Amino acid sequence: MRAxxxxxxxxxxQARRAVILATDLETGEDRVFHEGEGxxxxxxxxxxxxxxxxxxxxxxDGRRLFLNVQVxxxxxxxxxxxxxxxxxxxxxxxxxxxxxxxxxxTAFATPERFAGVDLTADWPEDVLKERPLDRYTALVAxxxxxxIDDFPIAEALRxxxxxxxxxxxxxxxxxxxxxxxALGIADEDIRRIxxxxxxxxxxxxxxxxxxxxxxxxxxxxxxxxxxxx
Numbered sequence: 044m045r046a047x048x049x050x051x052x053x054x055x056x057q058a059r060r061a062v063i064l065a066t067d068l069e070t071g072e073d074r075v076f077h078e079g080e081g082x083x084x085x086x087x088x089x090x091x092x093x094x095x096x097x098x099x100x101x102x103x104d105g106r107r108l109f110l111n112v113q114v115x116x117x118x119x120x121x122x123x124x125x126x127x128x129x130x131x132x133x134x135x136x137x138x139x140x141x142x143x144x145x146x147x148x149t150a151f152a153t154p155e156r157f158a159g160v161d162l163t164a165d166w167p168e169d170v171l172k173e174r175p176l177d178r179y180t181a182l183v184a185x186x187x188x189x190x191i192d193d194f195p196i197a198e199a200l201r202x203x204x205x206x207x208x209x210x211x212x213x214x215x216x217x218x219x220x221x222x223x224x225a226l227g228i229a230d231e232d233i234r235r236i237x238x239x240x241x242x243x244x245x246x247x248x249x250x251x252x253x254x255x256x257x258x259x260x261x262x263x264x265x266x267x268x269x270x271x272x
Contacts, residue, residue, distance in 0.1 A: 044066075045073060048074070048075050051075040052075060052113065055075075055113070056113065056115075059115040059177050060077060060078065060115070061077070061078035061093055061112070061114040061115060062075050062078070062112075063075070063092055063110050063112045063113075064110075064111040064113075065089075065108050065111075066108065066109045067106055067108055068107045069106065069107065076089055078269050078270065079269045079270030084104050085108070088103065088110065089110065092110045093112060093114065093269055094265055094267070094269070095112075095265070096112060097112065098110055098111045098112050114179070115179040116139070116140075116141060116179070117139070117179050117180070117181065118143070118179060118181070119131070119140050119141070119142040119143070119180070119183060119260065120142075120143055120145065120181070120182050120183070120195070120199075121142060121144045121145070121183045121185065122144075122183065122184040122191060122192055122195050122196075123145075123146050123186035123191070123210075124146035124148065124152040124156065124157060124164075125151065125185050125186065125249075126249035127210070127249045127252050127253050127256070128183075129156065129157065130250040130252075130254075131253040131256060131257065132144065132157060132160045134253055134254065138261060140181075140260070142160070143161035143162070143163065143174075144157060144160055144161065144162045144163070145165065145167050145171075145195070146162075146163075146164060146191070147165055147166045148164075148186075152164035166191070167191065167194050168194050171195060171198060175202070176195075176199055176202050176204050177202060177204070178203050180199075180205070181204060181206035181207075181264070182196065182199035182204045182208070183206075183208050183240070183260075184196050184207075184208070184209040184210065185209075185210040185240070187210060187211065189218075189219070189222060192209060193219070193222055193223065193226070196209055196219075196236065197228050200223075200228055200232040200233070200235060200236070201232075205264055205268075206237065206260050206263035207235055208236065208238065208240040208241065208256060208259060209236055209237070209238045209240055210238075210239070210240050211238060211240075213238075216236070216238040216239070219236075219238070237259050237263075240255075240256055241254075241255030241256040241258065241259050242255045242259050243255075244258070
């Protein structure tokens with residue numbers, strides 16, 4: 044590996060950006076591709092590798108290339124320390140997702156209710172300044188309180204989180220859309236919100252809703268729009 048390539052990979056890892064090191068197995072030549080970047084004859088293979096997160100051997104124009112992919116570990120930021128969050132906190136690590144919970148309501152955000160969970164009892168506006176969202180983070184808003192949910196939802200849409208989901212009925216979401224418009228969020232971006240949240244599996248209990256949410260998150264990550272790294 045060239046020193047230039049190593050520096051590019053280390054910089055991408057530091058910035059939580061996805062990269063692929065493509066190495067020609069015959070010549071040893073290598074090149075680093077960032078997520079969203081393509082190349083003649085190789086774009087499809089790069090996109091497939093970025094989305095799967097699995098390195099692979101490909102043949103392009105008679106050349107055998109090994110695509111070594113490094114994708115930042117996906118994260119979930121949950122706004123709301125509720126029963127659904129408790130179930131989601133148990134499910135997410137099994138699927139390979141780091142999870143944190145933010146809720147300023149100290150009656151809900153207690154270590155007793157969320158033992159071993161990355162929990163912050165503070166306002167999202169303050170927490171996200173210190174630990175910002177990024178394109179490899181899923182935002183899940185489940186407090187039912189606009190004063191708590193609206194800011195992180197808007198922030199997730201602005202940043203381009205790969206998934207943004209919000210709890211609530213269609214009527215509740217219609218009011219949310221009005222508030223987000225007032226915050227300057229475009230309708231095109233608002234349409235990215237998964238609301239009502241989660242896959243439509245007829246979920247009723249908090250645990251079932253958590254499963255539905257996790258399914259939506261996994262689907263969104265594997266089908267995410269590439270680009271911007």
